[in-house]
Amino acid sequence: MKQGWLLRFRKSPPHTQTNIVCTALITIATIAYAATAGRQLILINRQIAIMQGALDEAKRSGEQSTEQMWSAVGNINWMARSMDSSQKQSQVSLQASIENFHLEQRAWLGLASVEMKPMKAPDPIRATMVVLNSGKTPALHAAFNFFMHPSDVPINAAEYVKHPIEPQSPPHTASMVLPGAVKLLPSSTGSTDEFEVQSVQNGRKLIYFFAFMSYRDVFRVEHHTRVCALLDFKGGGFSSCPGDFDQAD
Numbered sequence: 001m002k003q004g005w006l007l008r009f010r011k012s013p014p015h016t017q018t019n020i021v022c023t024a025l026i027t028i029a030t031i032a033y034a035a036t037a038g039r040q041l042i043l044i045n046r047q048i049a050i051m052q053g054a055l056d057e058a059k060r061s062g063e064q065s066t067e068q069m070w071s072a073v074g075n076i077n078w079m080a081r082s083m084d085s086s087q088k089q090s091q092v093s094l095q096a097s098i099e100n101f102h103l104e105q106r107a108w109l110g111l112a113s114v115e116m117k118p119m120k121a122p123d124p125i126r127a128t129m130v131v132l133n134s135g136k137t138p139a140l141h142a143a144f145n146f147f148m149h150p151s152d153v154p155i156n157a158a159e160y161v162k163h164p165i166e167p168q169s170p171p172h173t174a175s176m177v178l179p180g181a182v183k184l185l186p187s188s189t190g191s192t193d194e195f196e197v198q199s200v201q202n203g204r205k206l207i208y209f210f211a212f213m214s215y216r217d218v219f220r221v222e223h224h225t226r227v228c229a230l231l232d233f234k235g236g237g238f239s240s241c242p243g244d245f246d247q248a249d
Contacts, residue, residue, distance in 0.1 A: 106217040107139035110248055111227045112182060114209055114238035119197045124188040125150070127238070129211050129229065131183040138176040139215040139223075145171040146211035148187045150196075154206065157228045157245040161210060177215070185211055200233055207231035209238060223249050 112132035119125055129146060133139050147166040149155075177183050187209065199205035209229040216222050225248040228241035240246055 102217070102219050102221070105136050106219065106221070107133050107135035107137050107177070107179070107215065107223075108248070109133055109135075109139050109142065109177065109183075109213050109215055109223070109225050111211070111229065111246075114229045114231075116231065116233075116237060119192070119200060121194045121197050122191045124191055125197075125200065125207060126186065126188040127207070127209055127231075129185040129187070129209055129227075131177075131185060131211070131213065133177040133179055133181055133183075135217070136179050137218045138178050139217065140176050142174045142177050142183065142213065142215040143171045144173070144183065144185055144211065144213050146185045146187055146209070148189050149208040149210065150189050150200075151206045151208065152199075152204070154242075155208065157208065157210070157241045157243060160208075164210075171212075200231070203232075203234060208241065225249075 109131055112130040115128045115130065117126035117128070125148070127148060131144070145168070147164065149160070149164065149166060172185065174183055189207070196205060200207060207230070209231070211225075211227050213225040214222065226246065228245040229238035230241045231238050
C-alpha cells in the first residue's frame with residue numbers, strides 16, 4: 001500500500017505533489033504545535049496550581065499573622081488597661097491611706113465642758129467653755145469667737161447666730177493648742193438682779209453659750225467647729241442645744 005501511494009504521488013502532476021507536500025508539512029506543524037501547546041498548557045496549569053497553592057498558603061499565613069497581630073494588639077491593650085487600672089487603684093489606695101493618716105494624726109478642737117460660775121445679783125452670769133484638742137498634733141493659728149445669750153423663750157440657734165444682739169468682739173487667738181491641751185473661753189451676760197437669778201435657777205430664763213473656732217492642722221488644712229450649749233440649771237449644767245447646730249470638720 002505504501003509503494004502504491006508513492007507510485008501515485010510520483011505519477012501525479014507537479015502542482016499536486018506540491019500541494020500534497022505542503023499539506024503534509026502543515027499537518028505535521030499543526031500536530032507539533034498542538035503537542036507543544038498542550039505541553040505548555042500543562043506546564044502553565046501546573047504553574048498556576050503551584051501559584052494558587054502559594055497564594056492560598058500566603059493567604060492562610062496572612063490571616064494567621066493578622067490574627068496573631070490583632071491578638072497581640074488586644075493583649076497589649078488589655079495589659080495597658082490592666083496597668084492603668086492597677087495604677088489608678090494604687091493611687092486611690094495611696095490617697096485613702098494618706099487621708100486616713102491625716103484623719104488619725106490631725107488636730108481636733110471641740111467642746112469638752114462648760115463650767116458655770118456661782119450666780120449672785122447684781123453680778124453678771126458667768127461661765128467658761130473648755131475647748132479640748134483631742135487630736136494627736138497641734139491645732140495651729142486657732143481663733144475663737146464666743147458669747148452668751150440669755151433668753152426668756154427657746155430660740156432657733158442656727159437662725160439666731162445669723163444676727164445676734166450681743167456685740168461682736170475680735171476673736172480670741174492662740175498660736176497653737178497642743179494635743180491634750182485646753183483653751184478656756186470665759187464669757188458673761190450683763191448685770192443681773194435677784195429676780196433674773198431666780199429665773200435662771202428655776203428654768204424660766206434660758207442661757208445659751210455659743211462658740212466658733214477655726215484652726216489649721218499640721219497638714220495645712222483649715223477646719224471649723226461651732227457649738228451651742230444650753231444651761232439646764234436643775235440638771236446640773238450645760239448640755240448641747242436642741243437641733244443639729246453643732247458641727248465640726
